[in-house]
Amino acid sequence: MIGEQFPWLTFLVIFPLLAAIPIPLLPDQDGKTIRRYALGASLAEFGLIIYTFATQYEMGSPGLQLVDEFSWIPQFGLSWSLGVDGLSFPLVMLSGLVTTLAVIASWNIKLKPRLYYCMLLLIFSAQLGVFLAQDMMLFFIMWEIELVPVYLLISIWGGERRLYAATKFIIYTATCSVFILVVALALAFYGTGVSFNFSELATKEYSLPFQLICYLGLLIAFGAKLPIFPLHTWLPDAHSEAPAPVSMILAGVLLKMAGYGLIRMNIEILPDAHLYFAPVLAVLGVINIVYASLTAFAQDNLKRRLAYSSVGHMGFVLLGLAAFNSLGMSGAMLQMISHGLVAAVLFFLSGVAYERTHTLSMGKMGGMAKAMPVTFALFTAGAMASLALPGMSGFIAEITVFLGMATSNAYNTFFKAGIILLAAVGVVLTPIYLLSMLRQVFYGEIGEVKPPQDESWSILPREAFVALCFLVPIIGIGLYPKVAIQTYSAKTVQVAAQIETTLPNVPDAAPLSKVMTMPGAEQIIAPSL
Numbered sequence: 001m002i003g004e005q006f007p008w009l010t011f012l013v014i015f016p017l018l019a020a021i022p023i024p025l026l027p028d029q030d031g032k033t034i035r036r037y038a039l040g041a042s043l044a045e046f047g048l049i050i051y052t053f054a055t056q057y058e059m060g061s062p063g064l065q066l067v068d069e070f071s072w073i074p075q076f077g078l079s080w081s082l083g084v085d086g087l088s089f090p091l092v093m094l095s096g097l098v099t100t101l102a103v104i105a106s107w108n109i110k111l112k113p114r115l116y117y118c119m120l121l122l123i124f125s126a127q128l129g130v131f132l133a134q135d136m137m138l139f140f141i142m143w144e145i146e147l148v149p150v151y152l153l154i155s156i157w158g159g160e161r162r163l164y165a166a167t168k169f170i171i172y173t174a175t176c177s178v179f180i181l182v183v184a185l186a187l188a189f190y191g192t193g194v195s196f197n198f199s200e201l202a203t204k205e206y207s208l209p210f211q212l213i214c215y216l217g218l219l220i221a222f223g224a225k226l227p228i229f230p231l232h233t234w235l236p237d238a239h240s241e242a243p244a245p246v247s248m249i250l251a252g253v254l255l256k257m258a259g260y261g262l263i264r265m266n267i268e269i270l271p272d273a274h275l276y277f278a279p280v281l282a283v284l285g286v287i288n289i290v291y292a293s294l295t296a297f298a299q300d301n302l303k304r305r306l307a308y309s310s311v312g313h314m315g316f317v318l319l320g321l322a323a324f325n326s327l328g329m330s331g332a333m334l335q336m337i338s339h340g341l342v343a344a345v346l347f348f349l350s351g352v353a354y355e356r357t358h359t360l361s362m363g364k365m366g367g368m369a370k371a372m373p374v375t376f377a378l379f380t381a382g383a384m385a386s387l388a389l390p391g392m393s394g395f396i397a398e399i400t401v402f403l404g405m406a407t408s409n410a411y412n413t414f415f416k417a418g419i420i421l422l423a424a425v426g427v428v429l430t431p432i433y434l435l436s437m438l439r440q441v442f443y444g445e446i447g448e449v450k451p452p453q454d455e456s457w458s459i460l461p462r463e464a465f466v467a468l469c470f471l472v473p474i475i476g477i478g479l480y481p482k483v484a485i486q487t488y489s490a491k492t493v494q495v496a497a498q499i500e501t502t503l504p505n506v507p508d509a510a511p512l513s514k515v516m517t518m519p520g521a522e523q524i525i526a527p528s529l
Helices: 008-020 032-056 089-105 113-132 136-157 162-188 198-203 208-225 234-241 244-267 271-296 302-322 326-357 373-386 393-406 413-442 461-479 489-500 521-528
Strands: 065-073 078-084
Touching (some): 008 032, 008 065, 032 089, 032 113, 078 136, 089 113, 136 162, 162 234, 208 271, 234 244, 244 326, 326 373, 373 393, 373 413, 393 413
Antiparallel strands (some): 065 078
């Protein structure tokens, strides 16, 4: 196969980085040459992703494909190891789409365009490296590389409190990321032989106390990025101060790195510990959903309200991972894909509104629908997807999570009913605060910001194109979810089968029951989705 002869994945990871190198040498004429070059590089990268997976990737196979591996520092067991499977494939595609559209959304950037577009391309490389890395130390390096450009993008191009928001972001995420390094070293040096490779780490026999400690460390690291309450407070500040294109990448891709890490490491490498932490994930997921929904009501800042919405929606990812069956895990993956698209388009459109009104305060807005009719229609469509309107991707993702939890025999009926009931409260609150947001911004009396009588606030073709590039797959997945589910289903079934084998060994005092998952439940329900 060509994939065995040419290092496709390595090329995908390093291409944006190589493309960023000539940017400081380009002429700067109002940033036109630089932004066109950056757009060309991102489009080329996205095209390479599509070509590679269309010609080299076998859909439906649970194993690793297109593996690129060579010894990096053999004395310490480090290797450059990349591979793609059902967990990474849809997230790499999501990353390519969101980042490319974020470059288009950055068309009006005037301040330090060279540095700005260099940082966007560096983020592109780092996030692909995270999703494709099959070596835990390489994963950590790529994870850390991503933090630097995000910090700079917020601190230089952000709002009035950009330094505070950027500093808070780096403190939370960088400090908690240290746990990934510590756990990586502990796992690699456990027992005989030293290796950071995921597949080799997953085959080691770890003691239960050791697994529990490592699981907790990774949960803290990924919990800060997902984010999980109470490690979430950096996110609203970062979103409210970051430029809209950066918020698109932050919500659309970077939060998904944490969900991916939970599956790749916590569940695949430490399945016995997941048995004990699964109820904790379920409780934390419910807290995320209810707390974020209630807190969103108090936010006057448009982007802060959307940020708390992201916190709540990522709670469904935790619920899906806690369900202990392939249906729940499928819902978690679908929620990451759906939220990546929905959050990106909402933050983009909030940026469109900000460029016209020069404010994010909903209290100062009002009656904007007449001046921005197309923006209003697109914003409404994005909000409908976020509140899980049937026919859109959010509905399929959330209902799959609920079905996964409801059909899980890992918990007793009382626990499942409580979790589902509390999560449903969040589902009820979400439409209320999102519809209230639409009413405040687009309906009612005109606020302090007076919309013009002409069409100067009308959406530009470039902006409408970006929004539609998100809304088309959102609706497509909602109407035909198989198009997304088939990209990861083989892998999620494999991972779920792996953790389900731990169920018969649960002691009586553990929070999970001894009963195995009901045979055939997955096959009966999944096809209907």
